[in-house]
Every structure is written in C-alpha cells, then in structure tokens.
Amino acid sequence: MPLSDWLKHRRQQLAGDPAGKRTVPGGIWSKCANCGETIYQRDILENLHVCPECDHHFPPSPDEWVAALLDKDSWRQTNSNLTPEDPLGFIGRKSYKESLAAAMAVTDGHEGIMTGHGRLADRAVYLGVMDFRFIAGSMGAVVGEKVTRLFESAKDERSPVIMVAASGGARMQEGMLSLMQMAKTTAAVARHSDAGLPYISILTNPTPGGVLASFASLGDIIIAEPRAHIGFAGPRIIQQPLGEELPKGFQRAEALLEHGMIDKIIHRRDLRNELAGLLGYLAGETSSKVGATR
Amino acid sequence: MPLSDWLKHRRQQLAGDPAGKRTVPGGIWSKCANCGETIYQRDILENLHVCPECDHHFPPSPDEWVAALLDKDSWRQTNSNLTPEDPLGFIGRKSYKESLAAAMAVTDGHEGIMTGHGRLADRAVYLGVMDFRFIAGSMGAVVGEKVTRLFESAKDERSPVIMVAASGGARMQEGMLSLMQMAKTTAAVARHSDAGLPYISILTNPTPGGVLASFASLGDIIIAEPRAHIGFAGPRIIQQPLGEELPKGFQRAEALLEHGMIDKIIHRRDLRNELAGLLGYLAGETSSKVGATR
Amino acid sequence: MTRRFYMDFEKPVVELEHRLNTLKEDPLAHEPDIHKEIEWLEEQIEKLKLRTYSNLSPWQKVQIARHPERPRLAAYIKEITSDWRELHGDRAFRDDPAIVAGLATIGGRQVVLVGHDRGSDTRDRIRRNFGSPHPEGYRKAIRFFRLADKFNLPLVTIIDTPGAYAGVGAEERGQAWAIAESLRTLTDLRVPVIAVNIGEGGSGGALALGVADHIIVLEHAYYSVITPEGCASILWKSKEKAPAAAEVLGLTTTDLMKMGIIDEVIDEPLGGAHREPGVVFRGVESAIVRTVERLLKKSTEELTTERYERFRRLGVFMEPAADTDAGENAR
C-alpha cells in the first residue's frame, strides 16, 4: 500500500478507533499525549506517527508498519484467516467473545499480529507486526500460531525474520493455552536460529510480560524505539520497600540499553535503513559464502 | 605412599621448608596461624593439615594430596621431567634462575604442579595438584605445559580430570610466555570438555589471577575449601573509593558461593567422598550408556 | 498428626475431628456409650471429608496448593532421592536460593534435578524469596540444564512457585530475557526432561522449568497464566474476587488434562498431600522412574522432535479457507 493510501486509510480508521483516539484524537488538530502540543494531525501521520515536536513515537497500524519498512508492493500477508476461539468460555466483566468481536471490528482480521513476507531493500524477509489494538496485542493461540508459522516458513525459506513487538503480554482469557504460546514460539525461534538464520526484534511501546519473555527477547539483535516501555512485570505491581520510588526511566528503552538488554535505540525514521544495513551483515553475501564452505 | 610414610616424609620436609614453616612451625608443638592455639603437630598432620581447633585448612604437599584423594598405590606421575627455562634472562631483586634453584630444592622436581593419573574409588582419573611452595605455584611454561598435557591425555583416555589449584597467578618472570599459558591451558580444557568429559576444579587457599582466569574457573563443577582466598586481583590492589573498606569476607570461598561462582565448599575430610560421588554422576554408567546411543 | 493450620472450608471437618480427639482422650472413652459416639463421629468425619474434598472448587485447590504444611521441594528431595548432591551458582552474579539444583538418584536412576524452593521456616522463606526466582535463578537453572545435556543425564524439574518476582532488581537484570533463555535451552536439550508440579505453577516463573517431554501435576496443584488474585484485580479491580477468577482460568488438573497441557495427574490423599505425604512421594517417585525409563528409549532426534510437537500443537483457533485478499497461506 503506497504511503498516500494508508494515510487516507488511517484517517478513516481513526474515526472509529479507540486505540487511535487515545493517542491521536480525531479531527484535523490533535494534542500530543506526551508533550501536550497541538499539532496538525497530518504532520504526525506523515511523520510515521512520531510527534514532530517531542519525537514521541505513537503506534502505527500494522499496515503502516509494512508500508514504512518494506519495499513497495512486495508484501504478502499470510495466515490472516486464523481466527480465535474461546476455549475456556471465559467470562470476566465482559465475555471473551464480546472482547473478540469488538477487537475484530477495529482491525483488519489479522488478530493480535499481522504476519507475512516481502522484501526490504530488495532482500527477502519474513515480517510480523503486533497490533496493540487487538486486546492489547496480547498473545493467545492465534498470535502464537502465526508467530510459530512465521519462523517455520522463514526457516524453510532460509530467510531472516523481523518482528515488531507491541503487546499486553499473555492473553489471560485463553488461560494456560496462552502461556503455552511462550514455549511454542520460543521453540520455533530456536529452530530458526539453530539453522543460522538472523532474527531482528523491534520492541515498541509497550512490550511486557509473556511476549517479552519469549520470542521478543530472543532476537540476535534487539532494537527498541525511543522511550518505549519494556519490562516483564508492570510498574504498578513492582514490589518496592515502603516509600521507595521506582528508579528514573525504569523499564524505558534508554534504561534497558544501559542495563545491557538491547542493542540499540533507533528513531522510527531511521529504522528501515538500519534494518537494511544490519541484514546486509547478517544475511549478507559474505556470511552465506563462508557458510557454504561449512 | 601410605599415610604413615608421607607423615614421616612431611615431617622431614618441614624442617627445611619455608612455606611449611610459615604455616606450621617446625618442632613437636605448633601454633595455628589462624586461631593461635598451640597444637601438637602430629594432630594437624594426621588431620590432613586441618587445624583440629578452628578447622583452618593448611596446604598439604602434592604427595599428601595424592595420598588423600586417590586409591592406594594407583598414582602414576607424568611429565615430572619437564623443567623450567629462563627465556627472558629475568633479573629482579634476585634472578629467576636463583628463584628456580631455591624452589627446586624444596619440592620433588614437579615444578609448580604435579600431574599424573590414578584411581579414585576405583575410577580412572587424571589429577593435577599445584604446589604453592614452587614460586607461589605460579604458572610458567612448565605448569602450562603439564596442565595442557594432562587434559590432552585425559581426553585421549576419555577420563575425568581433577585439578587442585593453589597459585600466585601468572609467573611474571617468564613474561608474556606465562600469560600465554592461560590461552593454552584454556584451549586444552575446552577440547576435553567438548568431548563430553567431566572436569572438577578444586580451589584451595589461595587461587588468584591467571590460574583462576583460565583452567581453574572452567570446571564443570567447582569446589572450594573453607575460607580459601579466591579472586582475580589481590585485595591490596583493589581500588576502593576513599575510605571504604572491603566487604566482609571479600574473596573468601563463602562469599564466592553466595555470588554464584562456585558449586560448593567442602571440608577436606569429606573431599574424597564428594569427588567419588560427583564422578559417579558425571562419569557414571548411566551417562556413558546414554552417551553411547548418540 | 498435629494440624496447625486449616482453611475456611475445612472448618466443619476440623471441628468434628477436634470433638473426636477430645472424646478419645476422655478417661471414659472405653464406656460403651462413648465408644459408640466415637464410632459414629468417625463415620461422620469420613463422610464429611469425602463431601468436602471430592468436589473442591478451583479456589479451594489453590488454597491446598498453598497450604503451609504441604510438602515442598526439600521434602521430595529427602523422600524420593538418594545420593543428593546440591550444586550452586549462575557463575555470573549470585546464587539464587529460590532455585535449587543438583545431582540426584531416583529409583536407581541418576538425574539432574532443578526446582523451586519456597523455604522451610519464615527466615528461610524470606531468603528464598518464597520460591520466586530472580533472573540469576533462571540462569542458575540454565547452567544445570546444560550440565544435564553435557553429561547425558535426564533432567527432572520440580515446579512450585507463585511466579516470577516483580521487583526492580529482577527487572533491571532482565528477567524476561532469562526466562526466554530458559525456555530456549530446554527446547534444545538432548536429554529427557520431566517436569513435576507439586504445588503452585505460577505463570512464567513456572514455565521456565516447564518445557518438558512429560509434565506431571499433583491432583490439587494448579498451573495458571496469572495468579487468581492478579486476574481478579485486572477483571474486577479487586483481589477479593480471586475465587471467581480461579473458576474462569482453567487452572485445575482436570482442566489442564482436558486441554492437553499436562500429561499425568498424581492423586493426592483426601484433603491434600500434607494429610498423608508418603502416598504422594511414592506416587511421584514411581511416575518419574517410569517416565525416565520410557523416555531413555528414545533417540535424541525423537526426543527433541516430539518435545517440539508437544508444544507446537497447543492452542485452539479456527482456520477457515484462506482469504483471497491475504494472497497465500504459509502452511
């Protein structure tokens, strides 16, 4: 989808999109949720959803991610026909079935993640983009299955994988089956990795819990977006000795870089070039040539 | 050598042994360097050089170690004919040649380490015992070569290795050639390990520097003696912000256990049994049987 | 057996038991009338126990799993292993006492054993962080997974944790990374892996020891994606609703077997493992021995392939014919 198209699409979407509303309110002018500046909405959209004033990174939709990262018209979505079930008949404040129906109305049927393949700077890549709008991008059976198939197909095709993570963690409403997706996706990543293939993980705001403690933290290279919130346990539940405050910048990308957990923080405008450059090394001519002599 | 013989031998040795003198003064009665108790010397010797009052572990000689660990009459020393050279013509306060001559007079010609093989609870083992009396058990070319040959032979014979470390680190008087022994011994350990064979490292008082930062810390299982001083940099040269004292028990075996660096602390009287037990697992029937199906 | 602790729903049983004991200690206990009363009471207690314990609610099971007198890792090590040799350390930061690891012999078979240790008394429980590992605990576990792999020793894990620890240090030292690495290491392990859940199976902290070829769970143990309390605070903004959350999470052995998440359930005595621990120890021991023997017959290739497929197939979803828009379907 060319840039102009998805901008239009995005604008239409925003009218009925609660997640979008939360960050970029509808209408021509928006107030940035981070710096509070009132900004012409088009300026944010054309800036890959990055606030032109404060550089805050708002979440693009999966379609926008694809347009931003991949070569034009190279994208082929896969497994978009997988749809969730309600294995536990889960009923909380509202039923899981209701939540699913509401989430499906907002997104394009790709559930919590859109997967597929395309070309990045003319190199074949398998790409997954999580969608926070679908029950907070949580990992249920569909997300787990699509991630697993993505790595399996990439392994069969000897292609790199790029994963854009954004998640609320495991999908509680599928109970233990959702926890098991951690083991399942990890095993698929392991097989892809054991075959000597590269995997670059991109952690966007937010990436917590089960997704981080499985496939998202297993990249050969891990990139985070500026100020992205990344951590296993939510800051609300962190146990602190009485009265102590959480460290400044706790669980932000910048702190994670200092603590040695990620490789680098890349501004969204530079991301495509960075990925092309990194893949040039990890899936490059040299390495395949040398690999052939093994 | 039966226990009675080496007790006799040890007593003779102590008369002219500066290292021995430092810890257990000659004569019938000795004052324990740790607790200050005056103890009948025979009681310490018969207690494997452990003070009966305070459990302080004094260093046995390599012969005594062999007698304490291996099955009677099973020991075969190897490479005892290797003798050091003075590659740099090193002259400090005294010349390296003088230091070597003095050290050789004290020990039995095995240089800084005695190596060989024997049986422990009827299981073939390769054993190295460092000798602190030989220029503080420092690692020069002879120590490096003997350690390397030990692991190489053990690999060829598919046998476990047990190493009793006690050292002053790299042997400065051989310059960079002594540093290179770290790489050389590590490579030999790696090959032995890659062949699926067990290596148990025993850290005695003291084990610092180059020996610790190469073969001594690479055991599949690492055992330390109680209160043994173990660390890379000597406490004298540790840089501390002004006025701060070193943490209590710094670089002692007990602190290392808490910091996750060693597997366990074993009293010398229990060491042989512990080794037999561990080897029963790591070089046992089960593991070789399963291994055979691979 | 002295009972120092009982749960709310056990109160009627405990009261009857108390009355029975009082009667039994009565000097006139041998009088026919009193003797009859005693017999009657014993019968009633048996009936009440059966009624109370055979239809436990998920929340009651969670309480039994957390029962202070429930046998924990140390008891299993003592009762089902011989020649136990504990080993320590992650070789990098700290020996985490919430994870215990070592070499053990079970039914004559040598294994590597790694488990959560919740501690024995208050002081020990604090030291072991109530069985919630820090990142260095997972890394310690990983070290021993690799030891098992190197020396071809089957791996037995004992799961019993409220979950990963939500603390600043645990976050700063990358517990998500450590858990993922633990999952990954188990995935590739070339030896049989058997997991036994003896009590609490709290989400990621439990799963980190749970990527196994065969997963055994005690009847009243639970295994959940989130604690009932955590789920209740998210769903109803109230921890008091934990019993309701326990109902919907599908965390009991019955649910877990149905979903194919676990492979074997070991019966507990009426009232829970702590009522008659010996029975449970024997059950766990024989299940481990039987499973180890079975798995050791498999080749490395079979083991790792079957382990992959075991988790690969978990998850329920629909897969109608592919959208034409989507272009293709990868599988």
Added chain:
Amino acid sequence: MTRRFYMDFEKPVVELEHRLNTLKEDPLAHEPDIHKEIEWLEEQIEKLKLRTYSNLSPWQKVQIARHPERPRLAAYIKEITSDWRELHGDRAFRDDPAIVAGLATIGGRQVVLVGHDRGSDTRDRIRRNFGSPHPEGYRKAIRFFRLADKFNLPLVTIIDTPGAYAGVGAEERGQAWAIAESLRTLTDLRVPVIAVNIGEGGSGGALALGVADHIIVLEHAYYSVITPEGCASILWKSKEKAPAAAEVLGLTTTDLMKMGIIDEVIDEPLGGAHREPGVVFRGVESAIVRTVERLLKKSTEELTTERYERFRRLGVFMEPAADTDAGENAR
C-alpha cells in the same frame, strides 16, 4: 600539528621544533642568514628525531603506547571501517562502555569488531573506566564472538587496555570466570579471529580479546603479563622502578616477535602513531584485509586446529629423558 603533550625524553626535539617555529614566524625569515639557520635547524631536528626515536627503551615505548594523543579505537573505527553499526549489551547485567562491539566493513569485507574503548575526553574516559572492562564487558564481548560464529563473520578485535579492573564489583561479579569464558569462546570459534593491539596490552584484560589466529601489534604498542608499575611494586616495592621493570618484562614488539607470541608488527611513524596517524590507519587496514582474505581460505577445521596449535606451542622449557621414578611420560 599542535602538540599539547610531550614525554620527557622528547624534550630536546620539542625544544628545537619550538625554536624552528619561532624563526619561521619571524618577519625576517626570508633573509638569507635566517633562512640558512632554519635549514640547519630542520636538519638537526631530523637527526635528533632519528636518534631519539629509533632506539626507544621499553619504558619509552610504554609511554608512547599511553600517549594521550595516540589514536584509539574510535579513531580506527572512523578511519578504517565503513558502515559501522555499533551494538550493545551483555543481555544480563549492564552494557559496559569499556568494550565496544559492532558490525563493520573493512576493505569491503564484513566483520564483527570488538575492542577496548578508553574514551575521548575526561568524562568519557571515566565512563569507559579508561578501557578496563568489568565482567559484564567480557560477557558483552563473548556475546559478539558468538554472533560472529553464528553468522560466519570474521572477528576483528582491537586491544587497548591497561588491564582488567581491580575493583570490588568486578571481583564479586566474577571477572576471572568471565575472562576464562572469553578465552574459551575464542578457542572454539569457527571463524577467523584477528587481533590488533594498537596501544596497551595489559595482561588478562588484553588476552581476553587476544586468542586469535593472527596477532598484529603496532610498533610501539606493548603487551605484558603485568604492568611495569605492578611488576616494579612486586620486585622492588616501588612504582618508580617501572622503567627497570619494563626492561625485564620483554613487552616490546621486538621481544614479542622473537618469542613467537605475535605474528606481525606494523611500523609507526618516527615518534609514534600520533605523529602521523594516517600512515598507521592504512597499515592496520591493509594488514587486516590481507589477513582476513588469507584466513577465509581455510576450512573451519584448519582454523580451529591451527589456532589450538598456535598457542599450544608457546612456552619454553626443557624436557630431558623421563625420570625412572616418575614411571612414565604422557607425551
């Protein structure tokens, strides 16, 4: 070139240079007499430089290796690599700025580059602990050694450290373990490993990046089992005796080549690399490129075997006929 720093033994040269510059700036500099004086001075300076710098003592070389203006890692990355992509982290505790790692292209060849970074200004030097890694630094390096191995990229290490860090945290987090693991990882690496010592090669901290197939050292760089100061305090209880210690340690490139410890020396301009860094950059670049090309022709088996043998043969000792007492000789 403005010189802001000179060493004691350079003083005569610097003084002559100063006189020369003063004369040159004189309005009468074109007068025949003054012109002659200038020519004479230039000649003298060349002679003095040759005399001063061609017979540097080991201690003088150590001073040049430590010269504040000497080009360090950052300069090499800027000058000899293209498409540099720095990567970070040990994935466990902390990103140690004393170790810099990333992907780089040198002479068209893609490599993984790992080196000691001493920092550029005071603040940066403190942040990078003057190029002395902590354990997490070695673990960061190990992560990138493994990355090189996985992706079949040759590994280039740049050595420039006063040595491992003697601090409480470094000890508590197991720097000896981390260094040994680093040596071990390099030993088994299945790709070419090229080490370039550009300045200080301080014992274990340097060796941790130094288990290589080909070791290149700049003419005035040194590589030593212990710092001259450390050696002096042990031998003579006085750091002032460092020059004497430098004499006996055999730390110069001449000594190192003789002992077979290093493989190649790159000439520096008179006075040291900082006098004309471009020359050194080109020398290092072409040495790396040439070596990578040569090593890439070898099979994995050849590489690891030759690397093993390379270190295996180091060390001088005598081996007379075996003692009969000793029973046997294993090799």
